Amino acid sequence: MKASLSVHPHKAGEAESLPRLNVGFVLCWRFTLCAFANFVDVLRLAADEGDRSRPIHCRWKVIAPNMQPIPSSSGVEIQPQETFGDPTRFDYIVVVGGLLDEADRNADQIDAFLRQAAAAGVPLVGLCTGTFILFRAGLMNGRRGCVSWFHHKEFLSQFDGLTPVSDQIFVIDRDRLTSAGGASTAHLAAFLIERHIGRAPATKSLHIMMIPEAETGDTPQPGLTLDIRASDPLVHRALLLMQQCIDMPVSIEQIAKQLNVGKRRLERHFREALSCSPFAAFMNMRLSLVHHLLENSDKSIAEIAAECGFCDSSHLSRMFRRKFQVSPQELRKARPSLAA
Template structure:
């Protein structure tokens, strides 16, 4: 069975361990122990995480794992020589190596990202690039795969990376069922922005937040001010005023951004025609969608789709 080795060190960021659950849940979906997961450290024994408590680990030893995953830390610091040696060995012996969040720094320090595309948490991307100029840092990707080396953005993006690994091993249906059991979205494409419209709008009240979530889940609806106001239990006039006060945008502009975000994601996945994407995101027709793309991104959707196709052809999505 494929062995998954999670490499940790003192002060590792505990959110990175969330990716462990992906392989645990995948075993349940598959109906057998398809993955054997180990948490590893240089000396084994208890290792403290970013919250200060410890988890038990096994020492590096001589065992080679099918996939070796390094979890990052909140504070980037030089890695122990033994950790770097172990990762260099894994770079040639493991089928895949991966870094979650600032785990990309550790892979770069080990020389595993030289000449490769990689990503990390957006707040660290520029620093990573300056420290390791031979790495081609893609600052706004959820995850990246270049050859047998995978990297992800921060925190929850490690789950997206792990789901992509499961899909790589057992196909989309297994990954989709795994995500469903975890009650997470399957799966954000690697090229999707680390930022989301819902996060950027940051509504302060539950009423406006509820209306935005409703809009995100009902993009095929007209999503008029009247429809959204009803979900917030406000009059259309009250809703429009409160919405603009809390988000700085009109409801129509926010809905358009939600449609664009989803349309871009669907195009990057590459499974739907332009007409299908337009219908499923509520643009109604390709021309209306094209105008919105040009207005917001400065280029038509065909250009974005071709770029995503080129990246998939190069194994980078």
């Protein structure tokens, strides 16, 4: 599905030698280096022939409130190339988030610049927790934003009443583009390259980076390791949603509604992909986590029951014995000592 996206036009009379894509990067304090690197490398490889890295078709600048080096979450620092200035010199402003407990450094200046860019009609991109920054600045009203499954609960705690998209790798909602971070930022960058320069440069960039092919925005996020796996995208996305609320299970009706499908359609996909119902798959997922915690933690059975969405220890024990033919207590007694 193609999203509507209006790019800020270049000023009349500018030379035809201008790049077809010009991006300004705003790096938050302790930003995620891989999210930035994946995105900018797709631009770099698409900007020139081969791997020569000349900024011909694309150009990019790291901009900031001042010229102080900006540390990434890994400790590697990036030197800004310019201060903020006029945002309309860029086709997109890309904000790269990082560690949530350190995102307030320069927050007022960053938020003010992003609001200035939005008011001028420059599309805004949020990478990793950059989506949080866009919401914080009040720039996502009425728009969907993509957040990694890993930060789903933090988002809910910070933005009461809002629900992020945590089952796709990126989301485009008009002039806001948001990505879950990590490798997904390369796919979002490739989307922009294809739109502004062409499919061949986008494909070339990904292939040089050893990424087999471009993924669309609705590709499911990989999420945590699942004992239950499915190639069906709808089933996979449903499983990821189940993971995100494993301690407070939601109904299958609610999951279907969030996926914009009917309950019967979702059940049909589960039967075809996994030979079981969504409810059974959800229960198996929770019981597998119980099994893991019994073997690999010293949490009490009551604590595990609460963490895995069971109303009490008795309910957990009944369901666990039904699946594994042994009680939680018997399994724990039989395990090797964790200190061994």
